[in-house]
Every structure is written in C-alpha cells, then in structure tokens.
Amino acid sequence: MKIAIKTLGCKVNQSESDVLAALLINEDISLVAFEDQADWYIINSCAVTKMSEKKTRQWISRALRNNEKSQVILIGCYSPLYIRQFPLPQPRLQVIDSPEKIKKVMEILNLPWDESFSSKVIPETERARVWLKIEDGCDHFCNYCIVPHLRGSVRSEEPEKIIRQATHLERKGVQEIVLCGINLGMFGKERENTNLIELLENLVRVTNVVRYRLSSIEPFLIDKEFLDRYFSLIPRACPHFHLPLQSGSDEILLKMGRGYTTQFYRELVSSIRKYDNEVAISTDIIVGFPGESEKLFTETVEFCQEIGFSRAHVFVYSPRPLTPASQWDESEGVPSTIKKDREAKLLKIIRDGQLIYYRSFIGKTLSVLVESVNGNQDVTGYSENYIPVHGDGIEVADYGRIIPVFINREQNGILLGKIIQNRKSVIDSH
Ligand code: SF4
Numbered sequence: 001m002k003i004a005i006k007t008l009g010c011k012v013n014q015s016e017s018d019v020l021a022a023l024l025i026n027e028d029i030s031l032v033a034f035e036d037q038a039d040w041y042i043i044n045s046c047a048v049t050k051m052s053e054k055k056t057r058q059w060i061s062r063a064l065r066n067n068e069k070s071q072v073i074l075i076g077c078y079s080p081l082y083i084r085q086f087p088l089p090q091p092r093l094q095v096i097d098s099p100e101k102i103k104k105v106m107e108i109l110n111l112p113w114d115e116s117f118s119s120k121v122i123p124e125t126e127r128a129r130v131w132l133k134i135e136d137g138c139d140h141f142c143n144y145c146i147v148p149h150l151r152g153s154v155r156s157e158e159p160e161k162i163i164r165q166a167t168h169l170e171r172k173g174v175q176e177i178v179l180c181g182i183n184l185g186m187f188g189k190e191r192e193n194t195n196l197i198e199l200l201e202n203l204v205r206v207t208n209v210v211r212y213r214l215s216s217i218e219p220f221l222i223d224k225e226f227l228d229r230y231f232s233l234i235p236r237a238c239p240h241f242h243l244p245l246q247s248g249s250d251e252i253l254l255k256m257g258r259g260y261t262t263q264f265y266r267e268l269v270s271s272i273r274k275y276d277n278e279v280a281i282s283t284d285i286i287v288g289f290p291g292e293s294e295k296l297f298t299e300t301v302e303f304c305q306e307i308g309f310s311r312a313h314v315f316v317y318s319p320r321p322l323t324p325a326s327q328w329d330e331s332e333g334v335p336s337t338i339k340k341d342r343e344a345k346l347l348k349i350i351r352d353g354q355l356i357y358y359r360s361f362i363g364k365t366l367s368v369l370v371e372s373v374n375g376n377q378d379v380t381g382y383s384e385n386y387i388p389v390h391g392d393g394i395e396v397a398d399y400g401r402i403i404p405v406f407i408n409r410e411q412n413g414i415l416l417g418k419i420i421q422n423r424k425s426v427i428d429s430h
Contacts, residue, residue, distance in 0.1 A: 001040070001109070002029075002037070002038045002039050003024055003029050003032070003039065003109075004031070004033060004034045004036060004040070004042070005017050005020065005041075005043075005044065006042070006043045006044065007044045008043070008046040008052060008055060008056055008076070009048060009052060009076065009077065010046065010180075010182075011131045011133075011180045012131075012136070012180050012182055013044045013046060014131050015131040016102065017042075018130075019133075023106065024109075024111075027111050027112070029111075034062075034066070035066070038066070038070055040070060040071050040072070040073060040109065041063035042073045043056060043060060043063065043072065043075070043076070044076040045059075045074055045077060045078035048147065051318070056074070060072055071093075072094070073095075074093065074095045075096045077146075077147065077151065079096055079097045081150075082095055083095055099136075128174075128381070128399060129176045129177075129369060130174050130176070130178070131177075131178045131180050131215070132169070132177050132178065132180065134157045134162050134180070134184070134199070135154065135155065135157065135181030135183065135186060136154075136155045137154045138151065138182050139154050139189075140218070142256055142258055143256050143257040143323060144286065144317065144323055144325040147182060153190075155190065156181075156189065156194075159199055162199060162203070163207070170208055173400060175401060176211050176212075176402070177209050178212075178213045179200070181215070184196065184217055185222070187199060197226050200230070200237060201233065204236045211235065211236055211238055211367075211369075211384060212236060212237050213238040213240060213386075215242065216242040216243075216284075217243065218243075219243045219245070219260055219268050220258075220259050220264075227271060231276065238386070239278065239385050240384065240385050241272060241280070242283065243265070243281060243282075243283055245283045245284065245285055245303075245304075246258055246285060246286050248285075248300035249262070249292070249296040249297070249299040250262055250299075251291070252289050252292055255325075256286075256289065256325075266307070278361075278385065279385065280386050281307065282310050282311040283312045284312065284314075285300065285313070285315070286317050287300070288316055288336075288338065288339030288343075290317070290332035290334070292334055301345065301346060301349055304353065307353075308357060309350055310357045312350040314347050316340065354413070355410065355413065358410050358415055361383075361387065361415060362410065363408070365404050365406050365407070365420060366417070367383060367384050367402050367405075368380055368381045368383050368389045368391055369381045369401075370398045370399050371399075372399075373394050373398060377390050378390060379414055383405075383415075389407070389414065389415045389416075390415070391405040391418065393419040403420075404419070406418050
C-alpha cells in the first residue's frame with residue numbers, strides 16, 4: 001500500500017503528520033510524494049483563514065485527480081467545517097472530525113492501533129529541525145480565532161513522554177528541537193507540578209540536544225520568573241521569542257479580546273532586551289480586523305517600527321465561522337483592497353526592521369543549523385536567533401549539524417558568511 005501525506009498550516013499539524021508517518025512506516029507502509037500515484041492520500045488541513053480552507057480544497061481535488069482509484073482522507077482543523085459546508089458524503093473522500101484523528105486514520109486503513117506504541121512513537125522526519133508537539137488546544141477564545149472551537153481546550157502531553165521522545169531524537173542525531181503547541185505557554189495548565197519552563201529545564205538537564213526553541217508563546221503568559229529561568233538556559237534555549245502581537249492598536253487589541261495592551265507588550269519586550277539586547281523578537285499580526293480605521297492601522301505600523309521585529313507573519317483578516325467577530329456588524333468590515341494595501345505596507349515596514357536587525361550581526365559569529373548543503377547562495381540554515389544564513393564552505397556531511405559561521409554581509413535578506421574551520425567548538429560545547 002502506498003500513502004502520501006500533505007500537511008497544511010501550522011507546525012502542530014506538521015508534528016502530528018510526522019507522528020502519523022512514523023506509525024505508517026512502522027507498519028511497513030511505503031510513504032510516497034503527493035505527486036506520485038498513491039493508494040491513499042491523507043490531507044492534514046488548516047482552517048485558520050478562508051485562504052487555508054481554499055488551499056485544502058485544492059489539495060483534495062488534486063489528490064482525487066492524481067490517481068482515479070485512490071481514496072482521500074481529510075483530517076485536521078478544516079474537517080469539522082468541511083462537514084458543515086459539504087454535508088453529503090462524497091465518493092472516495094472520508095472526513096475525520098475527531099481529535100483522535102491518528103487513531104481513526106489507522107482504523108480506516110485497517111492497520112493495528114496500539115495506544116501504548118503510539119505513546120512511544122517518535123516523529124518521523126527528514127528535516128534537521130524537529131517540531132515536537134507537547135500541547136494541543138486553547139482556552140483563550142480570542143474574538144477572531146476559530147482554533148479553540150476546533151481543537152478544544154488545553155491538553156498537555158506527559159512530561160515523561162516528551163523527555164523520552166527528545167532522548168530518542170537526540171540518539172538520531174537531532175541537534176535542534178522546536179517545542180510546539182496551539183497555545184504552548186499553557187503547557188501543563190491542567191496537570192499538577194509542571195509547566196513550560198520546568199519542562200524545558202528538564203529537557204536541557206536530561207538530554208544533550210544542542211538547542212531547544214519555543215515555536216511561539218503568548219505575551220500574556222510570560223512573567224519575570226519565566227524569563228529568569230529561560231535566560232539561565234541560554235544557549236541551550238534559543239535567544240528567540242515569537243510573541244504574537246496581532247495588533248499595535250489598543251482599541252483593536254481590546255476588540256480582539258487579547259487581554260493586554262501595547263504598553264504591556266512594550267514593557268515585556270523591554271524586559272527581555274534587558275537580559276540580552278540581541279534576542280530575536282518575532283510576531284504575528286492581523287491586518288484589516290473589523291473597525292481598523294486608517295488611524296488605528298497607523299498605530300500598528302508605528303508600534304512595529306518601535307519594536308523592530310526580527311520577522312513577522314502578516315495575516316489578512318477573514319471572518320471565521322463560530323467566532324464572535326464573524327457576527328459583528330458588516331459596516332465595521334475593512335474592504336479587501338484596503339486590507340491588501342495594509343498587508344503590503346506592513347510587510348515593507350517589517351522587512352525594513354528585519355534588515356536592521358540582521359545587519360547588526362555582520363562581523364559576528366552565529367551558530368547555524370545546517371538544513372541545506374547546496375553549493376550556491378541559498379540559505380544554509382537558521383541561526384540560534386532564527387536568521388537565515390548562507391555559509392561558504394559547507395559540506396554534505398554538515399547536514400543537520402550546528403556549525404559556527406562568521407557573518408560578513410547581508411544580501412536579499414540572507415546573512416552571508418564563512419564557516420569557521422573550528423566547527424567542533426559549537427557542537428562540543430554542550
Ligand atoms: S490564544 Fe487566541 S489566537 Fe491563540 S489559539 Fe488561543 S484563541 Fe487563537
């Protein structure tokens with residue numbers, strides 16, 4: 001049996017697909033590329049914007065066309081919505097609307113499902129950087145966000161399981177693990193005696209994985225104790241925080257139900273920079289939220305200029321079913337041409353700030369996880385503070401390793417430099 005898996009959306013989806021791939025490989029299933037003729041196509045979908053829904057539907061059509069005898073299984077966040085939008089059964093398509101998606105896939109494929117094995121499974125990945133899902137769900141219910149409605153409330157993995165997985169990944173030679181979740185900072189909320197920082201300390205203590213990164217953490221879940229403990233883990237914890245801002249306007253933040261103000265965010269970034277002024281701060285921003293006037297958008301632009309993000313994902317707002325914002329008066333909506341203009345304008349502002357940040361590392365050495373060994377000037381990998389770097393002198397054997405690169409210039413948003421001959425210095429320092 002040949003199976004192809006397509007993953008859309010966030011890193012949590014990617015991590016779940018990696019687990020599914022590991023289970024299938026354990027059953028001697030041959031995993032093939034999506035373009036190949038597979039017997040089954042599994043699409044792990046996203047519903048965070050209208051565009052993600054559209055893309056998922058396109059992948060379903062493509063899978064059905066690839067092989068006219070194939071079957072398609074749809075899993076992931078879009079599944080419950082897909083059933084609402086297309087309630088009638090469709091030939092060759094099965095939609096799994098259940099948090100136990102992996103178990104259900106195994107059932108449909110008529111493959112054994114063993115809960116105890118699944119709790120030991122190590123994500124299957126060809127990538128140098130591994131995303132390890134440690135938490136699912138969110139209890140925050142921001143007014144625009146469909147995710148808690150689809151993923152449910154916070155569920156954290158057992159710390160022992162996470163440590164076991166990280167230890168296995170270390171044995172496979174993985175040098176960077178990114179801890180991910182839907183609302184990662186909530187890890188451990190429903191368990192006793194654990195939380196994110198404690199887990200991170202244990203991972204650093206028990207394993208020799210060179211570095212750990214947090215995929216994202218909500219600003220309102222960080223306090224001084226967290227920062228004290230986090231910074232004592234650097235360099236094993238990456239000097240990089242992804243703090244979703246969503247808007248730089250207090251009025252819009254309030255309407256979004258984010259629970260903080262720009263002043264709170266400003267003070268948080270300033271306390272982080274007191275520990276280390278070179279730490280990367282990246283973010284997510286939504287433009288065109290209902291009620292976002294030109295004046296309020298300008299507040300976001302100015303706030304982004306003030307903070308100087310190292311990178312940002314800019315999303316164009318689209319109303320999501322089940323959310324309060326989707327019920328609001330349509331007159332508050334921002335026309336789509338204005339939304340597009342704002343997206344372009346903000347991306348330019350972010351890019352300007354990003355280049356200032358990147359160029360501040362010219363003349364310094366960064367530790368780069370090698371993810372590509374192309375000889376040309378492509379990105380070799382990402383530094384500890386998540387800057388794309390090309391290192392001259394890369395060798396095929398360097399794939400997956402963390403090596404020091406002395407940065408000498410910036411070109412097209414990539415830092416260029418030379419690999420330092422004494423490569424072992426970074427790898428063996430842990
Ligand atoms: S914190 Fe807000 S934006 Fe993030 S997943 Fe939860 S509800 Fe969605």
